[in-house]
Amino acid sequence: MTTYFISIGIAGxxxxxxxxxxxxxxxxxxxxxxxxxxxxxxxxxxxxVNPILFYVIAGIIMVPSKKAEQIKWNDSxxxxxxxxIVAYIVIGFLLSKMFKNGRLGHWF
Amino acid sequence: MEDKMFVxxxxxxxxxxxxxxxxxxxIGMFDNHEVDILTLDTDEGNGNKKRVxxxxxxxxxxxxxxxxxxxxxxxxxxxxAKLRLTKFWTNYTPGRDSFQVLSKINAAGDESKDLSGLFFxxxxxxxxxxxxxxxxxxxGSHMMYHGIVESALNCKxxxxxxxxxxxxxxxxxxxxxxxxxxxxxxGSIFGGTGASSIPVIPRAFSDAMKxxxxxxxxxxxxxxxxxxxxxxxxxxxxxxxxxxxKNAVIADSSFFTLNSQAALQFYQSDPTVRRTYKYxxxxxxxxxxxxxxxxKNESETITGGEKQLNPCxxxxxxxxxGAYDFLNRNDSFDQEEAQYMFRTxxxxxxxxxxxxxxxxxxxxKFKNRLAGFYSIALFTLVYHKGIAHNQEGISGWITRMxxxxxxxxxxxxxxxxxxxxxxxxxxxxxxxxxxxxxxEGWFYQVRKSFNGKFLLPESSFxxxxxAIESINPGVILPDxxxxxxxxxxxxxxxxxTPKDVGSTFDDFISEFIKTENFPKEGQGYSATTDxxxxxxxxxxxxxAVD
Numbered sequence: 001m002t003t004y005f006i007s008i009g010i011a012g013x014x015x016x017x018x019x020x021x022x023x024x025x026x027x028x029x030x031x032x033x034x035x036x037x038x039x040x041x042x043x044x045x046x047x048x049v050n051p052i053l054f055y056v057i058a059g060i061i062m063v064p065s066k067k068a069e070q071i072k073w074n075d076s077x078x079x080x081x082x083x084x085i086v087a088y089i090v091i092g093f094l095l096s097k098m099f100k101n102g103r104l105g106h107w108f
Numbered sequence: 109m110e111d112k113m114f115v116x117x118x119x120x121x122x123x124x125x126x127x128x129x130x131x132x133x134x135i136g137m138f139d140n141h142e143v144d145i146l147t148l149d150t151d152e153g154n155g156n157k158k159r160v161x162x163x164x165x166x167x168x169x170x171x172x173x174x175x176x177x178x179x180x181x182x183x184x185x186x187x188x189a190k191l192r193l194t195k196f197w198t199n200y201t202p203g204r205d206s207f208q209v210l211s212k213i214n215a216a217g218d219e220s221k222d223l224s225g226l227f228f229x230x231x232x233x234x235x236x237x238x239x240x241x242x243x244x245x246x247x248g249s250h251m252m253y254h255g256i257v258e259s260a261l262n263c264k265x266x267x268x269x270x271x272x273x274x275x276x277x278x279x280x281x282x283x284x285x286x287x288x289x290x291x292x293x294x295g296s297i298f299g300g301t302g303a304s305s306i307p308v309i310p311r312a313f314s315d316a317m318k319x320x321x322x323x324x325x326x327x328x329x330x331x332x333x334x335x336x337x338x339x340x341x342x343x344x345x346x347x348x349x350x351x352x353x354k355n356a357v358i359a360d361s362s363f364f365t366l367n368s369q370a371a372l373q374f375y376q377s378d379p380t381v382r383r384t385y386k387y388x389x390x391x392x393x394x395x396x397x398x399x400x401x402x403x404k405n406e407s408e409t410i411t412g413g414e415k416q417l418n419p420c421x422x423x424x425x426x427x428x429x430g431a432y433d434f435l436n437r438n439d440s441f442d443q444e445e446a447q448y449m450f451r452t453x454x455x456x457x458x459x460x461x462x463x464x465x466x467x468x469x470x471x472x473k474f475k476n477r478l479a480g481f482y483s484i485a486l487f488t489l490v491y492h493k494g495i496a497h498n499q500e501g502i503s504g505w506i507t508r509m510x511x512x513x514x515x516x517x518x519x520x521x522x523x524x525x526x527x528x529x530x531x532x533x534x535x536x537x538x539x540x541x542x543x544x545x546x547x548e549g550w551f552y553q554v555r556k557s558f559n560g561k562f563l564l565p566e567s568s569f570x571x572x573x574x575a576i577e578s579i580n581p582g583v584i585l586p587d588x589x590x591x592x593x594x595x596x597x598x599x600x601x602x603x604x605t606p607k608d609v610g611s612t613f614d615d616f617i618s619e620f621i622k623t624e625n626f627p628k629e630g631q632g633y634s635a636t637t638d639x640x641x642x643x644x645x646x647x648x649x650x651x652a653v654d
Binding site for chain 2: 026027028029030031032033036100101102105106
């Protein structure tokens with residue numbers, strides 16, 4: 001169960017980071033402003049780093065020392081990873097639609 | 109019933125005064141007004157005339173909607189007034205280009221010739237009229253009256269040319285408005301065409317209508333005019349240029365002071381002027397005159413034509429504010445004699461220093477709209493990359509709206525409309541020519557016309573692209589509340605410092621996309637006016653002028 005919470009927590013953290021980065025990217029002028037794409041890229045880079053960080057934390061640093069727990073732990077990682085990825089994308093999508101006229105609207 | 113507004117621009121200086129007037133209308137100084145403009149000159153192709161007519165036509169196209177040329181008057185918006193343009197010029201085509209020819213004096217008897225000679229020297233009788241009256245106001249008044257009345261007679265006979273017919277329709281509108289017509293006349297009193305026309309225009313309009321309708325008709329409109337004394341100079345004519353009889357009379361700017369004095373004495377003593385005009389706005393420039401020939405390498409005096417394309421001057425803006433005062437005056441206009449109006453500004457080190465209150469009593473309105481229009485023009489030209497001669501920057505605003513999922517402007521603009529709006533900003537501020545050189549617009553030209561302080565800080569008038577790109581429109585107004593381009597105070601300083609320009613633009617866009625800044629009722633009625641209203645609302649919130 002812990003891995004699931006870690007995965008969702010990390011996904012939430014990366015949503016926060018992606019939102020902060022997106023807000024820091026300034027609006028640009030002209031007919032072809034680059035800022036919407038930069039925000040989109042920031043979102044998907046975070047989407048990529050999110051499972052990596054989860055794997056580093058859950059799969060390397062926090063692995064239980066006992067063999068029996070270790071097997072159980074390792075078995076839950078792929079599902080937790082998938083939950084984290086899905087949670088990140090779903091929350092990102094919902095936020096993007098909620099703030100579609102703002103900077104986060106550029107994620108989707 | 110609300111008064112109807114008419115503005116008449118006469119001669120080169122009158123055209124430049126009108127240019128200032130149109131820019132005041134563009135920044136939104138004439139809310140809910142409909143202004144009927146007439147350009148009146150002897151020369152259809154005069155450079156300054158063409159320039160201001162082009163400006164008014166741009167304005168009209170920006171406001172226009174299908175089935176409603178010129179659009180509607182609105183309020184609390186840029187381009188809020190509705191403008192209408194009528195062009196008129198006297199007919200001095202070859203074969204009818206001098207007093208001698210037009211009066212047929214050569215065919216008259218000796219007595220008529222002698223009488224004519226008493227009033228007009230021979231050189232005055234024969235010079236070419238196409239470039240104006242060349243400071244010969246005694247002849248000019250006579251000829252301008254003749255030109256106007258002749259057009260009325262042509263129209264009556266059914267021989268009027270299109271511009272003559274349009275002119276008579278213009279007069280008809282003045283007469284139909286009756287006592288509710290306010291007519292303001294722009295023109296200089298030291299040169300030729302304007303100085304000649306100011307005293308005779310009310311009478312000429314009245315008589316033209318009388319002949320056209322073939323019945324006595326009373327002109328009850330309220331007249332006002334600017335009395336602009338000398339403020340510029342140019343290369344004096346040389347003997348070689350005057351050798352040709354048709355060119356023997358050329359205005360010499362070294363006599364402009366004398367001309368001004370003579371004109372003022374005349375206006376002061378002439379009962380018709382004193383009775384007809386309700387308000388006369390006295391505008392003088394007691395500082396060194398601006399040399400219009402400077403840097404032009406002119407071997408001869410430019411007498412007129414398309415080459416007469418002089419830059420704008422603050423004195424003309426003061427005349428435009430005369431018109432602003434006249435047209436907005438809440439007054440019964442029942443005085444028997446003309447009232448002379450004047451004001452002054454801080455004068456130091458042989459130059460004036462102009463602040464907002466020196467030009468206009470509606471300081472808050474003027475400050476917000478001028479600084480606002482300046483900021484929007486700057487953003488459009490610099491940040492939306494509309495500055496180059498073949499570029500436009502308006503689509504940058506539309507793109508931004510689309511990127512933020514607002515589609516009210518999508519596919520609503522034609523390419524020509526985008527170009528017209530962007531071009532107007534260029535005419536206001538600046539543009540880059542094909543070689544990348546900066547061409548100064550009206551606001552820059554006015555700033556350059558004298559040395560003292562002019563409304564906005566000197567840093568707002570960058571002379572090259574790096575300087576222009578570093579202008580922060582968020583710090584151009586002096587009041588603390590209006591300094592929306594300032595950052596927070598730092599760790600080591602209690603005084604906030606200006607943000608970088610990119611952050612100021614980012615702040616503006618953040619406000620621009622808020623729905624509360626979208627156009628409200630009465631502000632817009634088309635995609636162009638709605639966009640302008642949204643920009644107006646945004647900059648008004650940011651500047652918080654009080």
